[in-house]
Amino acid sequence: MMSFTLQWSAAFPSALFCRCSSRCSSKSFQRHCNRTLSEKVRVSDALSSKETGSNVRIQGWVRSVRPQKDNLFLHVNDGSSLQSLQVVASSHLNTRDLTFGCAVDITGTLEKSPSKRQNVELRARHIEVVGECNPVDFPFKIKERHSLEYVRQFPHLRCRTNAFSSLLRIRSEATTAIQSFFRDNGYVQIHTPVITSNDCEGAGELFQVEPAGHNDSDDPNPHFFSVPAYLTVSGQLHLEVMAGAFSAVYTFGPTFRAENSQSRRHLAEFYMVEAEIAFTESLDDLMKVMEGLFKAATEHVLSSCAEDVELFHKYIAPGHRDQVDLMLKRKFYVISYTEAIDILKSSSQNFTISTEWGCDLQTEHEKFLVKHCGNVPVFVINYPYELKPFYARDNQDQPNHTAAAVDLLVPGVGELCGGSLREERLELLSQRLAQAGLEDTYAWYLQLREFGSVPHGGFGMGFERYLQCILGLHNIKDVIPFARFSHSCLL
Amino acid sequence: MMSFTLQWSAAFPSALFCRCSSRCSSKSFQRHCNRTLSEKVRVSDALSSKETGSNVRIQGWVRSVRPQKDNLFLHVNDGSSLQSLQVVASSHLNTRDLTFGCAVDITGTLEKSPSKRQNVELRARHIEVVGECNPVDFPFKIKERHSLEYVRQFPHLRCRTNAFSSLLRIRSEATTAIQSFFRDNGYVQIHTPVITSNDCEGAGELFQVEPAGHNDSDDPNPHFFSVPAYLTVSGQLHLEVMAGAFSAVYTFGPTFRAENSQSRRHLAEFYMVEAEIAFTESLDDLMKVMEGLFKAATEHVLSSCAEDVELFHKYIAPGHRDQVDLMLKRKFYVISYTEAIDILKSSSQNFTISTEWGCDLQTEHEKFLVKHCGNVPVFVINYPYELKPFYARDNQDQPNHTAAAVDLLVPGVGELCGGSLREERLELLSQRLAQAGLEDTYAWYLQLREFGSVPHGGFGMGFERYLQCILGLHNIKDVIPFARFSHSCLL
Numbered sequence: 001m002m003s004f005t006l007q008w009s010a011a012f013p014s015a016l017f018c019r020c021s022s023r024c025s026s027k028s029f030q031r032h033c034n035r036t037l038s039e040k041v042r043v044s045d046a047l048s049s050k051e052t053g054s055n056v057r058i059q060g061w062v063r064s065v066r067p068q069k070d071n072l073f074l075h076v077n078d079g080s081s082l083q084s085l086q087v088v089a090s091s092h093l094n095t096r097d098l099t100f101g102c103a104v105d106i107t108g109t110l111e112k113s114p115s116k117r118q119n120v121e122l123r124a125r126h127i128e129v130v131g132e133c134n135p136v137d138f139p140f141k142i143k144e145r146h147s148l149e150y151v152r153q154f155p156h157l158r159c160r161t162n163a164f165s166s167l168l169r170i171r172s173e174a175t176t177a178i179q180s181f182f183r184d185n186g187y188v189q190i191h192t193p194v195i196t197s198n199d200c201e202g203a204g205e206l207f208q209v210e211p212a213g214h215n216d217s218d219d220p221n222p223h224f225f226s227v228p229a230y231l232t233v234s235g236q237l238h239l240e241v242m243a244g245a246f247s248a249v250y251t252f253g254p255t256f257r258a259e260n261s262q263s264r265r266h267l268a269e270f271y272m273v274e275a276e277i278a279f280t281e282s283l284d285d286l287m288k289v290m291e292g293l294f295k296a297a298t299e300h301v302l303s304s305c306a307e308d309v310e311l312f313h314k315y316i317a318p319g320h321r322d323q324v325d326l327m328l329k330r331k332f333y334v335i336s337y338t339e340a341i342d343i344l345k346s347s348s349q350n351f352t353i354s355t356e357w358g359c360d361l362q363t364e365h366e367k368f369l370v371k372h373c374g375n376v377p378v379f380v381i382n383y384p385y386e387l388k389p390f391y392a393r394d395n396q397d398q399p400n401h402t403a404a405a406v407d408l409l410v411p412g413v414g415e416l417c418g419g420s421l422r423e424e425r426l427e428l429l430s431q432r433l434a435q436a437g438l439e440d441t442y443a444w445y446l447q448l449r450e451f452g453s454v455p456h457g458g459f460g461m462g463f464e465r466y467l468q469c470i471l472g473l474h475n476i477k478d479v480i481p482f483a484r485f486s487h488s489c490l491l
Numbered sequence: 492m493m494s495f496t497l498q499w500s501a502a503f504p505s506a507l508f509c510r511c512s513s514r515c516s517s518k519s520f521q522r523h524c525n526r527t528l529s530e531k532v533r534v535s536d537a538l539s540s541k542e543t544g545s546n547v548r549i550q551g552w553v554r555s556v557r558p559q560k561d562n563l564f565l566h567v568n569d570g571s572s573l574q575s576l577q578v579v580a581s582s583h584l585n586t587r588d589l590t591f592g593c594a595v596d597i598t599g600t601l602e603k604s605p606s607k608r609q610n611v612e613l614r615a616r617h618i619e620v621v622g623e624c625n626p627v628d629f630p631f632k633i634k635e636r637h638s639l640e641y642v643r644q645f646p647h648l649r650c651r652t653n654a655f656s657s658l659l660r661i662r663s664e665a666t667t668a669i670q671s672f673f674r675d676n677g678y679v680q681i682h683t684p685v686i687t688s689n690d691c692e693g694a695g696e697l698f699q700v701e702p703a704g705h706n707d708s709d710d711p712n713p714h715f716f717s718v719p720a721y722l723t724v725s726g727q728l729h730l731e732v733m734a735g736a737f738s739a740v741y742t743f744g745p746t747f748r749a750e751n752s753q754s755r756r757h758l759a760e761f762y763m764v765e766a767e768i769a770f771t772e773s774l775d776d777l778m779k780v781m782e783g784l785f786k787a788a789t790e791h792v793l794s795s796c797a798e799d800v801e802l803f804h805k806y807i808a809p810g811h812r813d814q815v816d817l818m819l820k821r822k823f824y825v826i827s828y829t830e831a832i833d834i835l836k837s838s839s840q841n842f843t844i845s846t847e848w849g850c851d852l853q854t855e856h857e858k859f860l861v862k863h864c865g866n867v868p869v870f871v872i873n874y875p876y877e878l879k880p881f882y883a884r885d886n887q888d889q890p891n892h893t894a895a896a897v898d899l900l901v902p903g904v905g906e907l908c909g910g911s912l913r914e915e916r917l918e919l920l921s922q923r924l925a926q927a928g929l930e931d932t933y934a935w936y937l938q939l940r941e942f943g944s945v946p947h948g949g950f951g952m953g954f955e956r957y958l959q960c961i962l963g964l965h966n967i968k969d970v971i972p973f974a975r976f977s978h979s980c981l982l
Contacts, residue, residue, distance in 0.1 A: 042677060042738070059770040060738070061943050079737030080677060103943040105770070130770075131915070131944035138942050156935040157942065159736035168733070172680040179670065186533060186571060189663040193973040194685060194722075194745045195698075195760050197980045205702060207686075211749035212699040212721060224749060224759075225980035230703060231685075238973060238982060242659070245650035246570030247533070247551070253744065254685050258702035258715060268715075269686050279550040279596070279621075424622070444647040444982060451629050451648065452552050452594040453622035482684040482729060489688045489716035491729065491935060 038107045044080035049110055049120055057107045058085060058122060059130070061160065064142060067094050076104060076122075082166050082307045086113065089124035100142040101133030101160070148316070148478050155482055155490045163316065166308035167479060170301060171467060177300035178252060178273055178463075181293050187248040187275065192235030194254065197227050198441075205258040207231040207268075231256035234460060236391075237445060239276035240422060243456050244448055250275040252463070260486045264475040265363075267464065269484040276458035283406050286419050286457050287379050290408055291332050293461070294377070294416075298328060298470050309471070317472025323375060323411055324470055332408070333378040337361075338400060340369055340380050347372070357400060358384050361407075366414035377410045390432045390442075393421035393457070406459070413469045419459025424449055529598045535571035540601055540611055548598045549576060549613060550621070552651065555633060558585050567595060567613075573657050573798045577604065580615035591633040592624030592651070639807070639969050646973055646981045654807065657799035658970060661792060662958060668791035669743060669764055669954075672784050678739040678766065683726030685745065688718050689932075696749040698722040698759075722747035725951060727882075728936060730767035731913060734947050735939055741766040743954070751977045755966040756854075758955065760975040767949035774897050777910050777948050778870050781899055782823050784952070785868070785907075789819060789961055800962070808963025814866060814902055815961055823899070824869040828852075829891060831860055831871050838863070848891060849875050852898075857905035868901045881923045881933075884912035884948070897950070904960045910950025915940060 038057040041049075046056060060078030067073075072094045075084035087106055098104070108124040115121075139154050140146055140161060151158040158164045182189065195209055209229050210222075223229065235251040242249040255272045275289060302309055302324070313321040335343070344355045344365055353362050361369075361380070369378055382395060382402040392403035405420035423429045426449040433439045433446065467479040477483040482491055529548040532540075537547060551569030558564075563585045566575035578597055589595070599615040606612075630645050631637055631652060642649040649655045673680065686700055700720050701713075714720065726742040733740040746763045766780060793800055793815070804812040826834070835846045835856055844853050852860075852871070860869055873886060873893040883894035896911035914920045917940040924930045924937065958970040968974040973982055 044677075059945070061736075079679065101943050103945045130946070131940075131942075133943045134941070156732045156939060159733055160943075165736050168681065168737070169679055171682070172674075175680055175682075176670070176674060179667070183663075183667060186535075188570065188660055189666055190659065190972055191662070191666075191745070191762060193760060193975060193982075195747075195975050195980060196982065198982060207700045207715075208703040208705070209698045209700055209722065212697040212719070224698075224751075224977060225975070226978045227980060228703070229975075229980045231700065241647045241982070242650055242972070245552075245656050246659070254682070256686075260715075269684060271682060448647060449622075450625070451622075452592050452624045452651075454550070454594045455621070481681055481733070484684060484686050484716070484720075486715060487717045489686060489718060489720045491684075491687065491689060491732070 042080040043076065043078045043083070043085045046085050046110060046120060046122065047081065047083055047118070052110050052112045052120060054110050055107065056110055056122065057105070058087070059105045060085075060103070062098065062100060062102050062104055062133075065098055065100060067091065072098075074098070074104075074106075074124075074127075076106065079165055079169075082162060082169075082311060083118075086115075086118055086121040087124050087127075088121055089127060093124060093127045095127075095129060097129045097132045098127065099133055099135045101135065101138045101140070102129050103131035103133075104128065105130050145315075148473075148475065152477060152483075159481075163311060164478075166305075166311045167467075167471070168481060170305045170308050170471070171479065171481075173305050174297055174301050174463075174467065175252070177297040177304075178293065180300070181296045182248075182250045182275065185248070187250045188242070188246040190235070190239060190242045190249050190251050192232065192238040192251040192253065192274075194232050194256075195225070195229050196232045196238075197225065197229055198237055205260075206233065207256050207258045233257060234272065235274050236276065236458060236460065239274055239458060240391075240445075240448060240456065243276040243278040243458070244452065244454070247278045248275070262486055262488075264477070267476055267480065267483060267485050270476070270480065271463035272460045273463055273466075274458060274460040276456060278454045278456045280421065280457045281455045283379075283381050283404055283419075283421065283457070286406060286421070286459055287332070287334065287381075287408075290379075290406075290417050290419065290459055290461070291377075294408075294466075295328055297466075298324065301470065312471040312473065320472030323472070326375060327377055327410070330376045333373045333376055334381060335369070335373075335378060336381055337383045337402065340365075343369060343372055358386070360387055363414045366407075366409045367412075370409050370411050370414075375411045377408055377416075379406050379408055381406045383407075388420065390429070390436060390438065391420070391422050391445075393423045394428055394432075404457070408459075408461075410465075410469045412472065412474075413465045415462075416465050416469060417459050417461040419457060421455065421457035424453045424455050426450060426453065533571040534567065534569045534574070534576045537576050537601060537611060537613065538572065538574055538609070543601050543603045543611060545601050546598065547601055547613065548596070549578070550596050551576075551594070553589065553591055553593050553595055553624075556589055556591060558582065563589075565589070565595075565597075565615075565618075567597065570656055570660075573653060573660075573802060574609075577606075577609055577612040578615050578618075579612055580618060584615060584618045586618075586620060588620045588623045589618065590624055590626045592626065592629045592631070593620050594622035594624075595619065596621050636806075639964075639966065643968060643974075650972075654802060655969075657796075657802045658958075658962070659972060661796045661799050661962070662970065662972075664796050665788055665792050665954075665958065666743070668788040668795075669784065671791070672787045673739075673741045673766065676739070678741045679733070679737045681726070681730060681733045681740050681742050683723065683729040683742040683744065683765075685723055685747075686716070686720050687723045687729075688716065688720055689728055696751075697724065698747050698749045724748060725763065726765050727767065727949060727951065730765055730949060731882075731936075731939060731947065734767040734769040734949070735943065735945070738769045739766070753977055753979070755968070758967055758971065758974060758976055761967070761971065762954035763951050764954055764957075765949060765951040767947060769945045769947045771912065771948045772946045774870075774872050774895055774910075774912065774948070777897060777912070777950055778823070778825065778872075778899075781870075781897075781908050781910065781950055781952070782868075785899075785957075786819055788957075789815065792961065803962040803964070811963030814963070817866060818868055818901070821867045824864045824867055825872060826860070826864075826869060827872055828874045828893065831856075834860065834863055849877065851878055854905045857898075857900045858903075861900050861902050861905075866902045868899055868907070870897050870899055872897045874898075879911065881920070881927060881929065882911070882913045882936075884914045885919055885923075895948070899950075899952075901956075901960045903963065903965075904956045906953075907956050907960060908950050908952040910948060912946065912948035915944045915946050917941060917944065 074087040077084040113121040408417035555566040565578040568575040604612040899908035
């Protein structure tokens, strides 16, 4: 692993020295002195500081103001942690514009706090309000707990609430954890394209792209790319190209579906982690990578974002921590699609849609299967051949003809991952593409099987669903910075 | 820094045990025994192995075949490194289908190599050709060096050439390096949206998105998102939202321009690294982050991909290593736009477009300025106010009215980064947006200045240009896995 030694102060190099000119007034001279002697620190570093007595400078936003007779108490947050730093100042430093939400620049001394609620506090010498905030107009109110639905109305401000700032720190760390998992296991990261001339699934509802202001009817060649171009629904086919050179590859980026849905389960733009592994001959291999990824990423997030995760497990999804611990502790179940159908058919539950061998599983079925297995994640393997896209590997079994495909179902969410072995046998793949009239479209894909073809397979994991699963959040719009869905593209 | 302890064999768990049934034939029984006793290892691990005598299993693609009287020599590559592993086998293991490009699965013993060209070689006991490769049809030929132009025609196969596989390993490591730089310095990674209703630059040539098969004229509400939606040209405005909560944020992802160009400098889809930093009052601060990022990422790539980088510096851009070392060793220059214009006007060079104060710098000017400064990267600061977008901070100077904007120019490439302080003063920003008739469109952006506004700034770096700059590659299509440009969207 690499380690960069740059300090925060190096990335913010003006922290130690004020740029006041020599002509500065006595007020700004005082400010100059304060800043020159004070090291700029982030709130998270101040909170974990063991040295008291040092002069520091804190910059952030006020989360509470409590004026008392002699002293003024503030809480200042700069986004480096969920916790704010308590600031204690003499009452005469209080000003009218020191309100909830305003931005401040404070110098003072870090001291041991007399309170049990924090280790240290900042004894302020100087408080500057850098940016005011009219508490009447500001949509969030001091000491009020706003619902996720309420804050969702303010996509440009909701990151200033505790819950959503915790979510975004977790999302950032989960991204790191996933990338580290793959890197540490020798995978090459590939930036698969967003714009593509393929329709990977042959089924998805696609977005099409053309230059703005473009008009089909006028132009002899109506397409910017000469062919119709779409937003990707999966990087799989591109990863298959790369697995033929690097053995193990992954991609992590946005994917798109033009689904006309405003449900709590759908987004038009969402993130997918996809991996593709060459020289892989069984679903067992894929399932071990999927389970390994889920557990390694989750353990990393739980340990590196403990406070942020606790906020969700304590206030938003009480009891969910036990669910997460159970998923980490237990080995994931594996059942075949055929067994799944048997379980569903013999259950006493009334499903909206009934099941027969050959039908796709609905969310209600997936959730039932997870409950049936004691709320432990379940792999369902070997789906009906006809249900799966052309690239899924034929198991050549009978009478129930299946493909080597796997879905991972998890509590609360349903399908989290989907994967398969890919048909690496040129003849079988040619036949299937010919039946679908797609041999020409996928001539390049067939060539991958002509030149050094190997057994391979891969899977995709919905990143937002992963975050929902570990945090216990019901609405997918609450786990992405800017949600895009039918009739909504704010900012 | 985190470290996952999963081994390669854990991510590829079937490596140690073959799944042959008990009914297997004597040939497959031999294969069974071989595999059961052999640990699957990657070529890079085998090459750096210090223990000889161990039984290993290697899977990859044949890069050379050299049959001699008693022995057969192969080179096998699995994408884990530029170097291939030399395999030595008895001649009787040679088969017709053992050709350049075929996929093989080989078990044998790692031995110290008698040759000076490698430390170890694999003495093969068993060679299986997993996937054949007809050398007549395969577009790459054994021992031939194909030009970058030639291999570009085969986007689904070019990753199997040395140069492009090296490029993609470097690209993957550079991605890691950039993300680690920001993470180690306390930045939160934000997934800014690809689909947006903003046009950040107010100038870019935009791609518009609608569901495929959608037809404007039929529909009372013609837009999927209710408003026109575009592919992002920059995540800056979204990052500014986030900088108001986390102090320091970055994004790294695809951005888009519908430029009708097939030049070696343009792509319709390319990657950008963008950072935004709150409580930043001077361009110096931004420049230190930009220079720090460039140097830290480059040093990481040079050390972790030494072999791959050397391929470019030795065979494709001879002498470029000295250029890179110079950029790392020297402090980057800083000149003002006004100084830049003076330099250009007093030069004896004939430019295609002549310069006057107030004009934008062209690539020819940028390259001249870099040469003028001894081929060291140059920051050009304080551009004419009128040249810059609405968000650039007004320097309120005269007579030459400038904005606090900065471009980083680098050898060979020209503009690598662009950034600015952002106008955080509500009144000035309101005025400028009103002049452009954009107050309503950017009402949310103005609100960021109403509620706890802070001085802030940020920059973007073109990732492909960065790779071109450190590797000395002239064509941007050679540094991205799948190039998209006007009239081309292969795969």
